[in-house]
Amino acid sequence: MKEHAHQAYASAKSTVVDKKNAAKKFVYEKTPDKFKNASDLQVRFRTGFVYVSVSMLCVLTSEITTVLLLCVLSGIAAAEFFYMLRSDAKLPNELLGILAAIAYPVSVWQFGLAGALIVTGTLLVALLVWYVFWSRARIGDVGVSFFGAAYTGLLLSSLIVVRQAVPGFWGGVLVVGVFCSVWANDSFAYLVGSKFGKHKLAPRISPKKSWEGFFGGLAGSVVIWLAMSYIPGVEISLAQAVLFGMVCGLAGVLGDLAESRIKRNSGVKDSGTIMPGHGGILDRCDSLFLASVVSAVLMVAGGCIPSVL
Numbered sequence: 001m002k003e004h005a006h007q008a009y010a011s012a013k014s015t016v017v018d019k020k021n022a023a024k025k026f027v028y029e030k031t032p033d034k035f036k037n038a039s040d041l042q043v044r045f046r047t048g049f050v051y052v053s054v055s056m057l058c059v060l061t062s063e064i065t066t067v068l069l070l071c072v073l074s075g076i077a078a079a080e081f082f083y084m085l086r087s088d089a090k091l092p093n094e095l096l097g098i099l100a101a102i103a104y105p106v107s108v109w110q111f112g113l114a115g116a117l118i119v120t121g122t123l124l125v126a127l128l129v130w131y132v133f134w135s136r137a138r139i140g141d142v143g144v145s146f147f148g149a150a151y152t153g154l155l156l157s158s159l160i161v162v163r164q165a166v167p168g169f170w171g172g173v174l175v176v177g178v179f180c181s182v183w184a185n186d187s188f189a190y191l192v193g194s195k196f197g198k199h200k201l202a203p204r205i206s207p208k209k210s211w212e213g214f215f216g217g218l219a220g221s222v223v224i225w226l227a228m229s230y231i232p233g234v235e236i237s238l239a240q241a242v243l244f245g246m247v248c249g250l251a252g253v254l255g256d257l258a259e260s261r262i263k264r265n266s267g268v269k270d271s272g273t274i275m276p277g278h279g280g281i282l283d284r285c286d287s288l289f290l291a292s293v294v295s296a297v298l299m300v301a302g303g304c305i306p307s308v309l
Helices: 003-028 042-059 062-088 094-111 113-133 139-156 158-165 169-196 209-228 239-266 281-301
Strands: 199-202 206-210
Touching: 003 169, 042 139, 042 169, 062 094, 062 139, 062 158, 062 169, 062 239, 062 281, 094 113, 094 139, 094 158, 094 209, 113 139, 113 169, 139 158, 139 281, 158 281, 169 206, 169 209, 169 239, 199 209, 206 239, 209 239, 209 281, 239 281
Parallel strands: none
Antiparallel strands: 199 206
8 A cells, every 4th residue: 555655656747757858849949949947046037937927917907817817827726736745645626726716816807795605605516526426535625625626716815805995096906916915925035045044934844034134125115015005996004905915915924834734644745737837826826825824814904905805
């Protein structure tokens, strides 16, 4: 039994490596000659630039394009999550989990909180039917299938609440602000940590993270939230901006560490290969999941934006 599990793990790991190499080869072949032989940092920058540009364009254009972006991110992230859990000897129902992850942003957009409840209830009933009639399914597989959909689609769908709270273009700017607070947190943490980091934050989960980088990341998040207080239609005081920036920074770090723990348990370095230099969508959105729902709750509860639920 152990030998079979070891062989399955080795096969899964080999498949991940093959896909990663194939993705790198594809990108390299499509790259103009003057851009070839780029360093890992250059590849990472270019991929990140495309991701940031597409995200900002979709969010700023309209509510529909925002929903479509969140559906794509949720679906891909859920697929990567389930793939990693299969490497950890779990048997999630990918079809139901991915469909639910994609359905969450649409349902919240159309029906608010009731839409999220409808998708959640439907998913639970479908998973129970699957569990009852498929003998190989275990109760843990049901939990993993539900968690994967909620972890990705449900948490990201909270950005719909933020987008709808402020009408028109400025609602998109507010969502971009939430994105930027997460990106600033990650960037400042990396810059400060790489230069001054000496004290490990969570050595067993993510050895490269330091307390110095952690506080640098919080500072970056606070700066963005201070800028967000000037968005028309948003009422965020100076004290709230500082508090919200710190809390969302904490949420982002927790989300990052949670995904690192999942990858470590699964024996996977990256969640996917869709973003050369970064890994998968789940690797890029791990901080955004918790930060999204926390920012929405804080702004609604703090009276900064009206509730649309």
